[in-house]
Amino acid sequence: MAENPFTSTDWMQKWNEAQQKSWNAWSSLAQKSMASSNQAMDPVGFWQKNIASQWTPQSFSQNFGMGHTGNTPEQTVIQNLFTLSRGYQNFFEELFKWFQAAQSGATVGEEWMQSLNHAMEQSQLFFSKNPMTNLKPEESGQALSGLMTLMGMPMDTWRHVASSTALTPGDMLRTTKEKDIHSASAMWRDQWQSHFEQFLSVPALGFTREVQEQLQEGAQHALEYEQAFHAYGNIFSKVVVRAIDLIREKMLLLSKVATDQEEPQKPVESMQQIFEIWIDCCEQAYSEIVVTDEYSAVSARLLNALMRVKKHSRLMMEKVLNAMDVPTRQELDTVYERNAILARHIRKLEHELKSIRNSNSLTVTKEIQKLKDNLEQMNLKSLRSELASIKQDMTIRSDQQPKPRPKKPIRQPVPRVKKGA
Amino acid sequence: MFPFSIRPDTAMQEIVQFQQKLTNGLQTLNNAGPIEVGFSHKEPIYQEDKMVLYHFTPLVKKTQRVPVLIVYALVNRPYMADLEEKRSMIRGLLQAGLDVYLIDWGYPDGADRFLNLDDYINGYIRRCTEFLCDRHNLYRINLLGICQGGTFSLCFSAMHPELVRNLITMVTPVDFHTPDNLLSHWVQKLDIDLLVDTLGNIPGELLNWTFLSMKPFRLTGQKYVELVDILDDSKKLKNFLRMEKWIFDSPDQTGEAFRQFIKEFYQKNGLIQGGLKIGGNPVDLKQITMPVLNVYASEDHLVPPEASTILGEKIGSDDYTPMVFKGGHIGIYVSGRAQKEIPPAISTWLEQRE
Numbered sequence: 001m002a003e004n005p006f007t008s009t010d011w012m013q014k015w016n017e018a019q020q021k022s023w024n025a026w027s028s029l030a031q032k033s034m035a036s037s038n039q040a041m042d043p044v045g046f047w048q049k050n051i052a053s054q055w056t057p058q059s060f061s062q063n064f065g066m067g068h069t070g071n072t073p074e075q076t077v078i079q080n081l082f083t084l085s086r087g088y089q090n091f092f093e094e095l096f097k098w099f100q101a102a103q104s105g106a107t108v109g110e111e112w113m114q115s116l117n118h119a120m121e122q123s124q125l126f127f128s129k130n131p132m133t134n135l136k137p138e139e140s141g142q143a144l145s146g147l148m149t150l151m152g153m154p155m156d157t158w159r160h161v162a163s164s165t166a167l168t169p170g171d172m173l174r175t176t177k178e179k180d181i182h183s184a185s186a187m188w189r190d191q192w193q194s195h196f197e198q199f200l201s202v203p204a205l206g207f208t209r210e211v212q213e214q215l216q217e218g219a220q221h222a223l224e225y226e227q228a229f230h231a232y233g234n235i236f237s238k239v240v241v242r243a244i245d246l247i248r249e250k251m252l253l254l255s256k257v258a259t260d261q262e263e264p265q266k267p268v269e270s271m272q273q274i275f276e277i278w279i280d281c282c283e284q285a286y287s288e289i290v291v292t293d294e295y296s297a298v299s300a301r302l303l304n305a306l307m308r309v310k311k312h313s314r315l316m317m318e319k320v321l322n323a324m325d326v327p328t329r330q331e332l333d334t335v336y337e338r339n340a341i342l343a344r345h346i347r348k349l350e351h352e353l354k355s356i357r358n359s360n361s362l363t364v365t366k367e368i369q370k371l372k373d374n375l376e377q378m379n380l381k382s383l384r385s386e387l388a389s390i391k392q393d394m395t396i397r398s399d400q401q402p403k404p405r406p407k408k409p410i411r412q413p414v415p416r417v418k419k420g421a
Numbered sequence: 422m423f424p425f426s427i428r429p430d431t432a433m434q435e436i437v438q439f440q441q442k443l444t445n446g447l448q449t450l451n452n453a454g455p456i457e458v459g460f461s462h463k464e465p466i467y468q469e470d471k472m473v474l475y476h477f478t479p480l481v482k483k484t485q486r487v488p489v490l491i492v493y494a495l496v497n498r499p500y501m502a503d504l505e506e507k508r509s510m511i512r513g514l515l516q517a518g519l520d521v522y523l524i525d526w527g528y529p530d531g532a533d534r535f536l537n538l539d540d541y542i543n544g545y546i547r548r549c550t551e552f553l554c555d556r557h558n559l560y561r562i563n564l565l566g567i568c569q570g571g572t573f574s575l576c577f578s579a580m581h582p583e584l585v586r587n588l589i590t591m592v593t594p595v596d597f598h599t600p601d602n603l604l605s606h607w608v609q610k611l612d613i614d615l616l617v618d619t620l621g622n623i624p625g626e627l628l629n630w631t632f633l634s635m636k637p638f639r640l641t642g643q644k645y646v647e648l649v650d651i652l653d654d655s656k657k658l659k660n661f662l663r664m665e666k667w668i669f670d671s672p673d674q675t676g677e678a679f680r681q682f683i684k685e686f687y688q689k690n691g692l693i694q695g696g697l698k699i700g701g702n703p704v705d706l707k708q709i710t711m712p713v714l715n716v717y718a719s720e721d722h723l724v725p726p727e728a729s730t731i732l733g734e735k736i737g738s739d740d741y742t743p744m745v746f747k748g749g750h751i752g753i754y755v756s757g758r759a760q761k762e763i764p765p766a767i768s769t770w771l772e773q774r775e
Binding site for chain 2: 286297308310337347370
């Protein structure tokens, strides 16, 4: 068995060496393939033969000397890194299929767009089916986590949330494979659901009738949750379908702009640009749907249904714990509530006591300062308003008063000069 | 004309480069070290239950006479306003000459399940305010509320206007029923009583899922693909990791406070519709008569601008100043431009009203 890099001190060096080998291998494959092929490139075939087939968890682990797959923390890190990269590549694998379909039928004009449209419609048809009900288990995994997302969001994130509210500790669905979930779900739907629904309508009888009723109630809550989950999956199928529509419109727009000589547009030249366009389309499709009343109702129904299941499970568990003489959550809640009420009473009494104690010079000083400030503000306000009104009066009066007549200059009497003086 | 010009060999080259960056980045990640947050020095000066009141060490010789108490939201940790040296709103306020205090709500647990809005607003906030009044020999102080903390500050100021000299609200929702409020749209049909009765305290993970669900493809996909481009830059990587820590460091919400907040604000829109009571005390925005500065972000997807700007026509104060920041809900605290605009504006506004 190969040495485990995470248990050796120089695992980073080995990691880098293994990566270097991997790049060199891929580069030489690409060079050979380009050199030997005399026909037009088959991007999808090239991808599937040389890249996708190599990029599996098993080959990844072997390249890094892990030796085996398992559920160790190291494997979790590797798996997450692999998923990040693999999800990115899944997206482009799907795109290359579209391009291949577009290029296979025509080379010029609008014909390639028709071929591309057809390929996209096939994808839409695939993704429009509810991944929980209308697809085979191996297909539904792709619908949920392949083209749509990088790490299986949003259904994967919802599973983590649901796990966190479960009675069992930890993320109980972490190690469960998606196809296993869908297999179990498919078997339930096809073989057991109708029988179970009939069973639930049977009235409870006998000494344990209360327990029977509670079990029936719990099962009904579980059924409701499953139906709510299916409805939630339906909504996300719509998001994918709409996102594909948007990317088709975007491609059409780019195509038109590229042929319009008045507005030349540089074609998309990198995978990252396409990825960003795809993300924009997904977000736009998502934002169109999550503002609808339908989404609000479906998401609320899902959360409410999960809460009913959890609440009922807890009640059933508490009955068992009570029988075992173990303190329960309900008892603790009662203690906490009484404690909170008591704390409020104490705070209130402390506040009243403080008010009584502080009826001294410090409080009086503060009150005086407060009154001074208020008086100052009042005086200022009244002075300002008085000044404003005086100014206004003066302005009005000066406008109304007639212009004074210019005064005649006062003539000084001329002294009379006596004759002969 | 085909709009894409990508050859398989160039595509493969791009993937190989992606893998190379990812692998090289592991070395940087391995050497990243602990993620430290909360840059400015502070000391605890008052504590009640899990709530701690901190005083930040001033950075000027003489601060403004009236201190400012920052009331943060319950849904995230307050160190976002002090994320790192060059992206710290609190440091900006300190440099602008303010004497800054902050309430840290802590991490509630099961024993705090029955804390309600009355306990938070008329309890913790009021006692912190009174403590600071005694400490500074004042009868009222300045209040700065952030997001949900701003809503709390509005309620507090409406119920106890005699304790608040000036009020500043930042990205604060007032009207919870604006058409573009996605969170409000989602919770209208939610059975909050069932949720709280079942879970008790609301897990932080549930809130994280809700916030991520607002823009899932960018926040869980594109963000991490773009991360690969900065993996070789240890400084940028650390900044990313600090933000990442803050985003997912969500405390649980105490059950009763969560129940009241969602029902009274998100579902009934109590501040606008009226009839809101906290601890039996009516909350009427017209009782807010002190000067108010309302800072909001023009591209806020969590608190749309219209949810905040309505404040001006609802309060009773004749000294109301709106201030718009061109950015988002988080950018208003961590962007470089925000550091240059927001703290000086707040300081100047307060200085004019000291």
